[in-house]
Amino acid sequence: MSLDVSLQTDPGVLSDDPVMEARRQIEICNACRYCEGYCSVFPAITREKVFADGDITQLANLCHNCRGCYYACQYTAPHEFDLNLPRALASARAESWERLAWPGGIAKVFQARGEAVAAALVAGFAVMFALIAALPGEGEGFYAWLSHGAMVAIFTPAFLLPLAAIGVSLRAYWREVGGTRLTLADWREALDAAGRMKNLSGGQAGGCNYEKGERYSLARRHAHQAVFWGFLLCFASTSAGTVLHYVFDAKAPYGFFSLPKLLGVPGGILLTVGCAGLLMLRKQADPELGTPGRASGERAFVWLLGFVGLSGLVLYAVRGTGLTGPLLALHLGAVLTFFLLAPYSKMAHGFYRLAALLREAQDKRVRNG
Amino acid sequence: MTDAKTLSAETWDVVVVGGGNAGLCAAIEAAETGARVVILEGAPKVYRGGNSRHTRNFRCMHHGPLGPLIDTYDEEEFWQDLLRVTKGETDESLARHVIRQSAECLPWMEAHGVRFQKSLSGTLSLDRTNAFFLGGGKALVNAYYLTAQDLGVTVAYEATVKHVGIDAAKATHLEVDLAGETVTVKGRAFVLASGGFQSDLDWLARAWGPAAKNFLIRGTPYNRGLVLKDMLDHGAETVGDPTQCHAVAIDGRAPKYDGGIVTRLDCVPFSIVVNKDGDRFYDEGEDVWPKRYAIWGRLVAAQPDQVAYSIIDSRSIDLFMPSVYPPVTADTIPGLAQQLGLPGPKLQQTIEAFNAACRPGTFHPQELDGVATEGITPPKTNWARPIAEPPFYAYELRPGVTFTYLGLKVDLKARTTGPQGQYDNIWSAGEMMAGSILGQGYLAGFGMTIGTVFGRIAGQEAAAHVA
Numbered sequence: 156m157s158l159d160v161s162l163q164t165d166p167g168v169l170s171d172d173p174v175m176e177a178r179r180q181i182e183i184c185n186a187c188r189y190c191e192g193y194c195s196v197f198p199a200i201t202r203e204k205v206f207a208d209g210d211i212t213q214l215a216n217l218c219h220n221c222r223g224c225y226y227a228c229q230y231t232a233p234h235e236f237d238l239n240l241p242r243a244l245a246s247a248r249a250e251s252w253e254r255l256a257w258p259g260g261i262a263k264v265f266q267a268r269g270e271a272v273a274a275a276l277v278a279g280f281a282v283m284f285a286l287i288a289a290l291p292g293e294g295e296g297f298y299a300w301l302s303h304g305a306m307v308a309i310f311t312p313a314f315l316l317p318l319a320a321i322g323v324s325l326r327a328y329w330r331e332v333g334g335t336r337l338t339l340a341d342w343r344e345a346l347d348a349a350g351r352m353k354n355l356s357g358g359q360a361g362g363c364n365y366e367k368g369e370r371y372s373l374a375r376r377h378a379h380q381a382v383f384w385g386f387l388l389c390f391a392s393t394s395a396g397t398v399l400h401y402v403f404d405a406k407a408p409y410g411f412f413s414l415p416k417l418l419g420v421p422g423g424i425l426l427t428v429g430c431a432g433l434l435m436l437r438k439q440a441d442p443e444l445g446t447p448g449r450a451s452g453e454r455a456f457v458w459l460l461g462f463v464g465l466s467g468l469v470l471y472a473v474r475g476t477g478l479t480g481p482l483l484a485l486h487l488g489a490v491l492t493f494f495l496l497a498p499y500s501k502m503a504h505g506f507y508r509l510a511a512l513l514r515e516a517q518d519k520r521v522r523n524g
Numbered sequence: 525m526t527d528a529k530t531l532s533a534e535t536w537d538v539v540v541v542g543g544g545n546a547g548l549c550a551a552i553e554a555a556e557t558g559a560r561v562v563i564l565e566g567a568p569k570v571y572r573g574g575n576s577r578h579t580r581n582f583r584c585m586h587h588g589p590l591g592p593l594i595d596t597y598d599e600e601e602f603w604q605d606l607l608r609v610t611k612g613e614t615d616e617s618l619a620r621h622v623i624r625q626s627a628e629c630l631p632w633m634e635a636h637g638v639r640f641q642k643s644l645s646g647t648l649s650l651d652r653t654n655a656f657f658l659g660g661g662k663a664l665v666n667a668y669y670l671t672a673q674d675l676g677v678t679v680a681y682e683a684t685v686k687h688v689g690i691d692a693a694k695a696t697h698l699e700v701d702l703a704g705e706t707v708t709v710k711g712r713a714f715v716l717a718s719g720g721f722q723s724d725l726d727w728l729a730r731a732w733g734p735a736a737k738n739f740l741i742r743g744t745p746y747n748r749g750l751v752l753k754d755m756l757d758h759g760a761e762t763v764g765d766p767t768q769c770h771a772v773a774i775d776g777r778a779p780k781y782d783g784g785i786v787t788r789l790d791c792v793p794f795s796i797v798v799n800k801d802g803d804r805f806y807d808e809g810e811d812v813w814p815k816r817y818a819i820w821g822r823l824v825a826a827q828p829d830q831v832a833y834s835i836i837d838s839r840s841i842d843l844f845m846p847s848v849y850p851p852v853t854a855d856t857i858p859g860l861a862q863q864l865g866l867p868g869p870k871l872q873q874t875i876e877a878f879n880a881a882c883r884p885g886t887f888h889p890q891e892l893d894g895v896a897t898e899g900i901t902p903p904k905t906n907w908a909r910p911i912a913e914p915p916f917y918a919y920e921l922r923p924g925v926t927f928t929y930l931g932l933k934v935d936l937k938a939r940t941t942g943p944q945g946q947y948d949n950i951w952s953a954g955e956m957m958a959g960s961i962l963g964q965g966y967l968a969g970f971g972m973t974i975g976t977v978f979g980r981i982a983g984q985e986a987a988a989h990v991a
């Protein structure tokens with residue numbers, strides 16, 4: 156088949172449509188390629204000559220917003236090509252999350268508006284306070300405030316329903332980007348890239364360009380690693396608790412030298428410190444290179460996540476005191492909100508980005524043999 | 525922003541004119557000796573770095589693997605490569621000096637913030653000879669500005685040097701236009717590194733002829749040769765043909781200035797190229813494109829209105845990296861001619877004559893396949909395949925100027941020479957003196973090598989002079 160050049164855009168004609176604009180900039184990059192060494196996006200670009208909508212979605216989600224390609228670009232404004240690839244891809248990425256989420260309208264609200272996230276959080280607190288007040292407690296520790304049965308009844312659906320919604324979106328994503336059956340090698344490569352946050356490393360540059368402009372720095376990568384691994388440790392802690400409860404019939408509260416605490420305390424600290432770090436770095440970074448119109452929603456997401464970590468730690472610190480009840484309501488309220496918003500807030504990024512890394516591993520394997 | 529007061533308050537040890545690769549290398553070397561250094565850069569901050577910001581690699585001699593470079597590229601091979609492209613228009617002692625010094629430039633560059641990467645995709649043939657900058661030349665320029673800043677170098681943007689004040693053989697001061705205000709900047713040593721004159725279209729037109737007004741300038745609009753002109757007026761000795769510039773054929777729709785690398789067009793070998801009268805004028809299939817794009821710059825420059833059109837059919841559209849500009853597309857040749865503003869019947873006739881002259885053969889896009897025309901002038905000696913399968917596509921071609929050859933004559937120490945012998949305290953580096961080494965043609969990556977080697981020398985010598 157001959158090449159469909161009708162997909163090509165005029166490099167001098169800027170577009171308000173995020174996909175069209177990302178396509179325009181990607182085509183310029185494909186003719187230039189100077190930034191090839193920064194991340195996985197450019198090698199993926201060079202595998203194509205023209206870009207269908209699905210290609211743009213994939214490239215947008217593969218981009219980690221490290222910003223190396225902005226500071227290195229010879230075509231940034233006031234040049235008529237007006238390159239700002241980090242922003243163009245962020246815009247197309249946010250657009251793809253809002254389009255693929257179900258229901259899409261909610262995602263638009265929570266991606267963009269911090270007030271909406273805050274309102275949801277207050278609602279989460281209120282629900283938990285009301286439940287604790289209304290339902291009888293049982294047993295020791297925080298089960299004295301809210302019974303294990305009640306927690307399971309609330310959090311099982313609050314965890315599984317959003318996960319199902321994300322699953323539906325990811326299927327749509329996979330179809331849109333032309334994904335096929337994954338191999339073990341694809342998973343290995345993608346998990347390695349995510350676990351080490353390779354695309355925030357700047358390649359040979361040894362860092363990305365976030366809080367220090369054109370200077371390379373590893374601060375954001377390290378802060379994200381703290382959040383990422385902290386979150387996974389917290390998750391592992393909860394899972395360990397569940398296993399202890401059901402399999403070993405060992406009930407909470409657990410002592411410090413138990414699996415849930417040994418995972419949860421460091422996890423909570425990493426999560427809290429990491430989120431604080433990300434918020435601080437965010438303040439110094441140039442908002443013009445981030446997602447247009449979503450800053451408030453993004454910031455609120457980091458606050459929410461950080462609050463989950465912090466309230467968990469405080470809850471542990473005040474154990475055995477009268478503060479346990481109110482703090483339990485705050486912590487569980489935040490966790491509830493976080494779970495329910497996962498498909499519609501910035502939290503979606505982890506899922507889509509993992510999918511993009513998987514697709515990239517797969518495409519590279521198939522095309523490069 | 526550095527203000528007029530700061531600039532005129534002191535007599536600087538070393539004043540560097542031009543903040544591109546050569547000027548930055550000089551400033552860094554000088555500042556590392558402890559000298560008080562100022563860089564006067566004509567462009568605003570966003571456009572600092574001249575043509576250097578458009579580069580992607582530099583050519584480097586090496587014995588055994590070095591950084592991103594593989595195998596060995598020794599002095600002799602490097603020299604032979606240079607001799608071939610310049611057809612002998614080079615100064616052997618200066619050239620060999622650059623070649624020898626290039627090896628130690630790579631680690632120096634890394635130590636001063638430049639990062640390298642493997643050869644870019646599509647340029648694998650250069651992975652032995654050329655080291656590619658991660659992020660390209662602008663990332664390199666950024667790294668050097670940061671290093672200079674850390675070393676305490678003062679930088680003034682929008683500081684256009686208009687005149688070099690010279691007393692006998694000694695420069696005393698510069699007259700500088702600082703965002704509209706005239707400032708006198710005094711110094712003990714001066715490094716001139718403000719590039720060629722290719723962005724001054726009037727000068728280009730005086731040198732080349734009026735056709736030059738239609739040329740596109742691939743790099744910065746700020747290299748207007750102001751300082752070069754002033755030095756010529758002082759009677760400084762020059763090298764390089766004052767009428768010549770390096771030009772390649774690029775997409776005719778490129779911006780007038782600063783289009784850089786993305787405006788290149790790779791379709792010519794698979795096409796026929798006609799001028800605005802609809803006539804072919806040269807063998808499109810003479811050789812592979814990387815060996816011919818510079819020749820085509822001159823060929824197109826010689827056509828009426830300095831424009832040409834490269835035409836292919838649907839069978840060839842996937843054979844090359846598409847231009848960043850979408851092709852003009854039509855299902856018929858007259859339709860194509862109409863969109864291009866070409867005489868339709870004439871274009872039809874040219875294509876029919878070409879098609880009739882094509883002979884059967886096995887078409888191989890990746891090599892010289894010898895599939896040639898018979899009985900037409902000019903012939904097409906490779907990849908001659910009829911333009912017959914719609915849709916038809918066309919790309920406009922225009923000459924894109926890379927740099928000019930005229931420059932200041934320097935010695936091995938980068939020192940310039942005036943009417944009464946060597947100047948006491950004026951050195952030059954980069955494009956501004958490259959004409960003595962690259963008198964003709966171009967060797968990929970050699971501009972940055974010259975700038976780095978001579979920029980460093982100029983900085984060291986200037987600092988030694990004031991020490």
Ligand SMILES: Cc1cc2nc3c(=O)[nH]c(=O)nc-3n(C[C@H](O)[C@H](O)[C@H](O)COP(=O)(O)OP(=O)(O)OC[C@H]3O[C@@H](n4cnc5c(N)ncnc54)[C@H](O)[C@@H]3O)c2cc1C
Nearest residue numbers: 542544545546566574575576580685743954955969971972
């Ligand atoms: C599109 C393109 C791609 C290229 N790619 C490569 C490549 O990959 N590898 C390679 O080796 N070479 C390449 N070259 C050639 C290379 O750009 C030059 O050889 C090199 O950049 C010259 O460096 P320089 O410091 O002498 O000049 P420049 O980098 O042009 O710097 C000159 C500086 O002087 C300033 N200036 C000018 N006039 C004044 C004034 N009156 N007062 C104050 N400041 C002034 C300018 O603003 C500019 O910043 C390329 C050129 C172009 C156009």
Ligand code: HEM
Nearest residue numbers: 219220349382383386433437453454457460504505508509
């Ligand atoms: C596949 C796994 C993941 C990848 C590849 C990934 C990637 C990224 C990237 C590239 C960024 C910075 C760019 C941007 O703001 O969009 C980011 C931001 C962030 N990530 Fe992740 N992430 C992953 C999983 C997670 C997880 C599990 C968490 C914790 C729940 C998390 C929390 C955050 C936070 C808090 C931010 C900062 C948001 C902001 O400043 O706007 N990420 N992530």
Ligand code: SF4
Nearest residue numbers: 184187188189190228
């Ligand atoms: S961001 Fe700019 S410099 Fe980098 S590849 Fe794209 S066009 Fe080239």
Ligand code: SF4
Nearest residue numbers: 194218219221222224
């Ligand atoms: S912002 Fe970073 S990750 Fe995104 S395309 Fe640019 S270099 Fe790659």
